[in-house]
Amino acid sequence: MHNPTPYFPYPRPPNGPLRQLDCYLQDGGITGSDAENLRQEGLPWSFIAPYVHDLEWWRQQKPAQAPQPAKNWRAQTWGAAICLEVNGLSIWIDPGPLAPTPKAAPDLILVTHAHHDHTARLPAWSALFPDTRILMSTQTADLLANHAEHNYLLQACLQRTILLDFGEVRKIQDVEVCMLPAGHLLGASMIEIKAGQERVLITGDFALREVGGLKGADIPGGEYSLVFMASSGGVSDWFPPVDVRAARTQFLNAVAEAYSCGAQQIIVPIQSLGQAQEAYAALVMTQRAGGVPNLVVYLKDSVATISDQYRRALNTTSDPWRLPFAEAHDPLPAKGIIIMPEGNIDSISSLNKKPKSVHLSKPAIYTHAGLGEQLAFAVGVCCADLVIYHGYNTLLERTLLDLGRKIIIPRMEN
Numbered sequence: 012m013h014n015p016t017p018y019f020p021y022p023r024p025p026n027g028p029l030r031q032l033d034c035y036l037q038d039g040g041i042t043g044s045d046a047e048n049l050r051q052e053g054l055p056w057s058f059i060a061p062y063v064h065d066l067e068w069w070r071q072q073k074p075a076q077a078p079q080p081a082k083n084w085r086a087q088t089w090g091a092a093i094c095l096e097v098n099g100l101s102i103w104i105d106p107g108p109l110a111p112t113p114k115a116a117p118d119l120i121l122v123t124h125a126h127h128d129h130t131a132r133l134p135a136w137s138a139l140f141p142d143t144r145i146l147m148s149t150q151t152a153d154l155l156a157n158h159a160e161h162n163y164l165l166q167a168c169l170q171r172t173i174l175l176d177f178g179e180v181r182k183i184q185d186v187e188v189c190m191l192p193a194g195h196l197l198g199a200s201m202i203e204i205k206a207g208q209e210r211v212l213i214t215g216d217f218a219l220r221e222v223g224g225l226k227g228a229d230i231p232g233g234e235y236s237l238v239f240m241a242s243s244g245g246v247s248d249w250f251p252p253v254d255v256r257a258a259r260t261q262f263l264n265a266v267a268e269a270y271s272c273g274a275q276q277i278i279v280p281i282q283s284l285g286q287a288q289e290a291y292a293a294l295v296m297t298q299r300a301g302g303v304p305n306l307v308v309y310l311k312d313s314v315a316t317i318s319d320q321y322r323r324a325l326n327t328t329s330d331p332w333r334l335p336f337a338e339a340h341d342p343l344p345a346k347g348i349i350i351m352p353e354g355n356i357d358s359i360s361s362l363n364k365k366p367k368s369v370h371l372s373k374p375a376i377y378t379h380a381g382l383g384e385q386l387a388f389a390v391g392v393c394c395a396d397l398v399i400y401h402g403y404n405t406l407l408e409r410t411l412l413d414l415g416r417k418i419i420i421p422r423m424e425n
């Protein structure tokens with residue numbers, strides 16, 4: 012007999028624009044004509060566009076075009092790493108594992124967020140170039156500090172790092188640097204660099220929808236000579252559904268299915284920096300609406316440490332983080348949902364043989380911008396040229412060329 016997909020409740024968006032959008036949910040996205048109806052009702056373009064699952068509609072959109080820059084901004088990229096030269100300054104952004112060691116000391120090193128593919132070479136470069144100024148957001152430094160206990164180079168690097176709050180402008184030599192919230196991970200920043208009257212924007216990894224209880228990024232309203240948009244994330248043809256509940260459906264269904272089959276202990280091994288908090292936010296929100304009511308959600312090891320940093324930063328502004336969470340200790344509780352670092356799963360493999368334990372490996376949890384969000388950003392941001400880096404997506408490139416956006420794909424891409 013056919014088993015229906017288990018139902019899980021979830022709070023619906025409150026009355027207002029999001030509720031209206033919710034009514035248009037069809038196959039996980041909204042059509043071009045839905046989008047036009049919503050615009051006639053007065054909803055802003057940037058609010059609707061990330062969710063429009065309709066390439067024909069996209070090809071009719073007009074990119075926000077800025078005049079060609081007067082300055083000569085030179086740039087190269089290696090994965091997430093960027094080297095940018097302007098006014099005789101050399102500025103490196105996100106020294107990830109693919110970045111070659113600079114031949115001379117950079118004037119500035121900027122870090123968008125704490126993920127390893129953006130920071131792998133930072134401690135070594137900090138030691139090699141002790142006079143180079145390093146800037147990152149305060150929360151990014153806090154997350155990196157979790158790894159500093161046995162890493163003396165990283166400790167020394169963080170001690171001399173200049174910390175910026177979102178929106179704060181810092182003048183260094185001839186440029187001004189400002190960080191804007193990027194969504195995706197606690198502390199993740201888009202970086203704005205201003206030289207004279209011209210500005211460049213680097214997105215780093217980002218998301219426009221809510222992820223892990225973090226508000227999605229806004230499309231910055233400035234006019235830019237160059238915008239570097241990261242296109243990483245794995246699911247290259249994914250249009251996020253219109254609300255966070257629907258974006259989490261696949262994961263929540265897997266949990267609900269395990270629960271309805273009688274599982275008492277559900278183990279979720281997952282990346283502890285970002286993905287775990289998105290999984291936790293999804294579970295907390297479904298529980299608040301009555302889903303999987305009899306299971307406590309536990310967080311273990313580095314998942315708990317990092318989540319505590321989320322809770323301290325977001326407990327007054329973000330629903331999933333208002334209350335303290337339960338921590339799992341050894342031996343693991345026999346009943347509950349346990350979110351743990353994927354690397355620690357070997358140590359508990361014996362538990363998977365227990366009859367009432369289910370192990371949800373590779374859960375469908377996304378923390379990067381999907382295709383709809385990347386298109387909305389690429390069309391909505393006002394720039395002369397758009398550089399797509401840190402990942403490559405033919406569908407994105409082709410659609411943007413069709414609608415007239417000038418794009419640059421760096422040749423040094425991995």
Ligand SMILES: [Zn+2]
Nearest residue numbers: 124126196216
């Ligand atoms: Zn990232």
Ligand SMILES: [Zn+2]
Nearest residue numbers: 091128216243
């Ligand atoms: Zn990345």
